[in-house]
Amino acid sequence: MGLLHTVCYDGRGAMTAEWTEYKLVPSEEVSRNILQLEANAVIKSDFRIAVSSRLVTYWQNTFEYNTGNHVVIPCTLHSSFVLLPANEKSVLDFRKKWNYNSDDCILVYSGSLSGWQSFHILTDFLQTHLAASAKNKILFLSEKNDSIKQLTSQFPQQVKQTWLKHSDVQEALSACDYGLMIRENAITNSVASPTKFAEYLSAGLKIITSDNLGDYTDFVQKHQCGIIVKTKNVYEIKPLNIDERNSNIKLAEKFFTKKSHEQSYKLLVQKLKGK
Numbered sequence: 001m002g003l004l005h006t007v008c009y010d011g012r013g014a015m016t017a018e019w020t021e022y023k024l025v026p027s028e029e030v031s032r033n034i035l036q037l038e039a040n041a042v043i044k045s046d047f048r049i050a051v052s053s054r055l056v057t058y059w060q061n062t063f064e065y066n067t068g069n070h071v072v073i074p075c076t077l078h079s080s081f082v083l084l085p086a087n088e089k090s091v092l093d094f095r096k097k098w099n100y101n102s103d104d105c106i107l108v109y110s111g112s113l114s115g116w117q118s119f120h121i122l123t124d125f126l127q128t129h130l131a132a133s134a135k136n137k138i139l140f141l142s143e144k145n146d147s148i149k150q151l152t153s154q155f156p157q158q159v160k161q162t163w164l165k166h167s168d169v170q171e172a173l174s175a176c177d178y179g180l181m182i183r184e185n186a187i188t189n190s191v192a193s194p195t196k197f198a199e200y201l202s203a204g205l206k207i208i209t210s211d212n213l214g215d216y217t218d219f220v221q222k223h224q225c226g227i228i229v230k231t232k233n234v235y236e237i238k239p240l241n242i243d244e245r246n247s248n249i250k251l252a253e254k255f256f257t258k259k260s261h262e263q264s265y266k267l268l269v270q271k272l273k274g275k
Contacts, residue, residue, distance in 0.1 A: 009045035017187035039063045047271040051193035054214040071264040075195040086204045086245035094175035108176040110141040122182045123147045130155045132234045173203035177240045181209040198256035204245030
């Protein structure tokens with residue numbers, strides 16, 4: 001319309017795939033047009049932010065995007081998440097607050113219950129690991145649903161569920177050992193950049209993830225900061241020591257803060273100014 005000189009598309013995910021795989025929008029008209037709308041946004045923008053390199057690949061394969069005018073900036077930590085070194089006293093204090101013992105291995109799921117969270121797969125994993133040891137426990141920082149109710153009835157001493165203010169989440173995470181990000185094989189998940197990945201690391205947790213979660217499966221493998229679930233077998237999990245926790249916190253600081261992507265933001269500003 002001639003009102004703007006430069007437009008940047010902030011790509012949060014594969015929109016056509018999301019709407020097709022998870023039926024996000026009830027409007028049939030929007031659903032029919034989403035492919036063309038996304039194509040216009042990707043191709044006609046002057047510059048682009050992608051939350052993952054896999055999202056750029058999706059653009060290349062789906063829309064023949066090939067200009068290279070983009071930066072990859074994953075979803076990073078909110079300013080309320082403070083990156084401080086872990087110490088044994090604080091971890092034990094947090095665990096006591098939640099009535100956990102020092103030798104418990106605490107898994108945590110934090111976030112929404114949206115379709116792409118693949119709760120049916122997550123439940124299968126949890127049933128196997130909760131049955132394997134009474135020391136394995138799960139904390140849901142989410143709303144209730146039928147799957148959580150079923151797990152609670154099966155393992156009443158091992159399952160907890162609560163909903164917290166955002167400002168209280170990091171402390172709760174710090175009482176845990178592993179953050180769960182197990183999702184089904186879908187385009188939506190393969191290009192995703194879940195903020196909870198950064199939040200788990202910032203609290204010192206290792207990540208348990210599936211083998212199809214965009215750039216993050218590669219990240220876990222490269223930095224040895226978690227477990228990649230490929231089968232229904234029982235995986236070895238145990239409480240983390242302080243060195244492991246601090247190693248994960250350092251990864252969060254290096255890769256998932258606004259400051260860690262400062263150069264990409266500067267390039268973005270330059271492009272928006274037409275330089």
